[in-house]
Amino acid sequence: GAVVSQHPSWVICKSGTSVKIECRSLDFQATTMFWYRQFPKQSLMLMATSNEGSKATYEQGVEKDKFLINHASLTLSTLTVTSAHPEDSSFYICSAQTSGERNEQFFGPGTRLTVL
Amino acid sequence: GQQLNQSPQSMFIQEGEDVSMNCTSSSIFNTWLWYKQDPGEGPVLLIALYKAGELTSNGRLTAQFGITRKDSFLNISASIPSDVGIYFCAGRLGNEKLTFGTGTRLTIIP
Numbered sequence: 541g542a543v544v545s546q547h548p549s550w551v552i553c554k555s556g557t558s559v560k561i562e563c564r565s566l567d568f569q570a571t572t573m574f575w576y577r578q579f580p581k582q583s584l585m586l587m588a589t590s591n592e593g594s595k596a597t598y599e600q601g602v603e604k605d606k607f608l609i610n611h612a613s614l615t616l617s618t619l620t621v622t623s624a625h626p627e628d629s630s631f632y633i634c635s636a637q638t639s640g641e642r643n644e645q646f647f648g649p650g651t652r653l654t655v656l
Numbered sequence: 657g658q659q660l661n662q663s664p665q666s667m668f669i670q671e672g673e674d675v676s677m678n679c680t681s682s683s684i685f686n687t688w689l690w691y692k693q694d695p696g697e698g699p700v701l702l703i704a705l706y707k708a709g710e711l712t713s714n715g716r717l718t719a720q721f722g723i724t725r726k727d728s729f730l731n732i733s734a735s736i737p738s739d740v741g742i743y744f745c746a747g748r749l750g751n752e753k754l755t756f757g758t759g760t761r762l763t764i765i766p
Contacts (some may be wrong), residue, residue, distance in 0.1 A: 586753055623760060631696075631699045642687075643751065645701075645746075647699045648698050
């Protein structure tokens with residue numbers, strides 16, 4: 541299957557700082573990428589859909605000014621958690637969607653964010 | 657957001673046993689996907705289904721797209737220790753976003 545990478549795999553930061561997470565599709569181009577958040581023992585919750593060259597579409601209840609998304613190329617989307625607080629601590633997972641009839645989604649390995 | 661109902665929520669089985677889990681929805685989908693997630697990792701795609709009634713295998717895994725388009729099941733035969741993890745179903749209609757199931761946690765008892 542297609543490979544999606546995320547960087548960093550984990551990050552610990554102080555409250556009030558901003559953290560940037562990168563998501564890359566390594567062997568295919570993705571016009572659409574997705575950002576999910578997962579709390580312990582829960583399913584994945586979609587935060588936003590990232591479209592190359594246009595603004596992201598945020599799910600209800602997700603603050604767009606807090607979770608900045610940039611999809612500047614067909615292989616890279618970034619999520620910046622601005623002014624992070626302890627309640628933002630979570631497992632953030634991106635996925636990239638292949639083009640064509642089947643539109644399969646492949647997930648990155650996730651980024652564990654801990655805000656102190 | 658909406659979630660699919662997945663059952664059972666958790667399973668405790670012995671190595672070598674067969675496993676069956678299913679996913680139901682109140683609305684129809686035209687794509688069903690099954691993922692496995694290991695602790696601290698992202699989900700990995702196991703099987704993708706695109707047609708009602710479709711039955712697809714991937715090694716010891718078999719999944720079916722329900723004829724009503726509102727359900728899907730995943731079977732694992734002769735379970736082994738590396739099958740431990742959380743299994744998620746996901747459904748999609750057209751170009752809409754994926755809707756995920758609540759997950760089934762599989763544990764193998766030594």
